[in-house]
Amino acid sequence: MPARILDGKALAEKVRARITADVAVVKEEHGITPGLAAVLVGEDPASQVYVGMKHRATEAAGMLSRQVVLDADTSQEELEGLIAALNDDDAIDGILVQLPLPDHLDPRPVQELIDPAKDVDALNPYTAGRLAVGDPTFLSCTPYGVLEILDEAGVPTSGAHVVVVGRSNLVGRPLANMLSLKGRDATVTVAHSRTRDLAEVTRLGDVVVAAVGSAGLITAEHVRPGATVIDVGTNRADDGRLVGDVDFDGVAEVAGAITPVPGGVGPMTVTMLLQNTLEAARARRGLPRR
Ligand code: NAP
Numbered sequence: 102m103p104a105r106i107l108d109g110k111a112l113a114e115k116v117r118a119r120i121t122a123d124v125a126v127v128k129e130e131h132g133i134t135p136g137l138a139a140v141l142v143g144e145d146p147a148s149q150v151y152v153g154m155k156h157r158a159t160e161a162a163g164m165l166s167r168q169v170v171l172d173a174d175t176s177q178e179e180l181e182g183l184i185a186a187l188n189d190d191d192a193i194d195g196i197l198v199q200l201p202l203p204d205h206l207d208p209r210p211v212q213e214l215i216d217p218a219k220d221v222d223a224l225n226p227y228t229a230g231r232l233a234v235g236d237p238t239f240l241s242c243t244p245y246g247v248l249e250i251l252d253e254a255g256v257p258t259s260g261a262h263v264v265v266v267g268r269s270n271l272v273g274r275p276l277a278n279m280l281s282l283k284g285r286d287a288t289v290t291v292a293h294s295r296t297r298d299l300a301e302v303t304r305l306g307d308v309v310v311a312a313v314g315s316a317g318l319i320t321a322e323h324v325r326p327g328a329t330v331i332d333v334g335t336n337r338a339d340d341g342r343l344v345g346d347v348d349f350d351g352v353a354e355v356a357g358a359i360t361p362v363p364g365g366v367g368p369m370t371v372t373m374l375l376q377n378t379l380e381a382a383r384a385r386r387g388l389p390r391r
Pocket residue numbers: 243266267268269270271272273292293294295296299312313314315318333334335336366367368370
């Protein structure tokens with residue numbers, strides 16, 4: 102039987118409507134307008150698209166969106182000076198630096214400089230460390246979106262074996278840490294480029310999450326019948342189409358549920374950035390988390 106399609110776009114609309122309503126409440130009751138600053142260095146076309154999407158979504162939710170665009174030859178000192186200024190800017194609750202940076206800039210010290218109270222992209226090692234010790238502050242947006250999709254679909258993580266393919270600091274590693282938190286309680290396997298017999302490993306999964314960046318890597322033979330498959334990958338096919346890491350047509354024949362690309366995880370990433378910005382605005386003023 103073909104798999105159930107998990108519609109990330111529809112879920113994103115639903116969650117954004119809730120966030121928009123919550124923003125209206127913090128404005129009305131507390132006079133707070135949550136603010137997000139997105140820093141873009143250079144003119145990478147894909148980064149311009151991503152920052153533009155985040156800007157529109159932030160404004161649509163009723164928040165303040167500040168885009169800071171710097172020349173491609175901006176120095177490390179100038180970039181770090183900007184982060185320090187945004188840390189001190191009370192109108193800004195969340196700061197994100199769009200990656201990749203131009204080659205002459207080192208992202209690590211920039212991420213480490215972002216005030217943990219404003220680290221809505223969750224890439225500061227302090228934020229990642231809080232998650233790693235089981236006491237998270239902000240959750241990385243893409244893995245956070247993956248959890249929301251699983252929850253919405255009614256796919257339990259407690260006691261489930263989840264195989265995460267990919268171990269990047271952006272997706273795979275934080276997702277594995279989130280899934281193994283107390284309360285989430287998944288049994289997690291992390292696979293990567295040195296994993297021997299990937300298909301044998303992924304077939305153990307009640308849930309398989311692909312976060313690799315390799316079109317069509319996960320085929321029907323990688324998936325146990327009835328498993329849930331979440332496709333984080335975004336790749337350009339030869340004909341220009343956006344495709345995931347999962348061979349959608351083949352895997353949909355064996356999986357119980359599957360996310361499409363586009364329209365799966367992608368829309369949820371921006372949505373969880375909005376959620377984190379709202380949470381940052383509340384927390385910075387001593388309001389409880391929702
Ligand atoms: P990344 O930093 O390049 O990491 C890729 C991971 O995949 C690495 O851990 C790598 O292993 C592993 N890998 C590579 N080839 C493999 C193979 N043949 N078998 C098993 N594992 C393999 O990428 P990323 O930033 O995590 O992004 C992954 C994908 O998700 C990309 O397509 C990206 O565009 C997409 N993405 C989508 C969203 C969204 O919102 N939809 C957000 C972020 C990223 P090693 O560690 O051994 O090298």
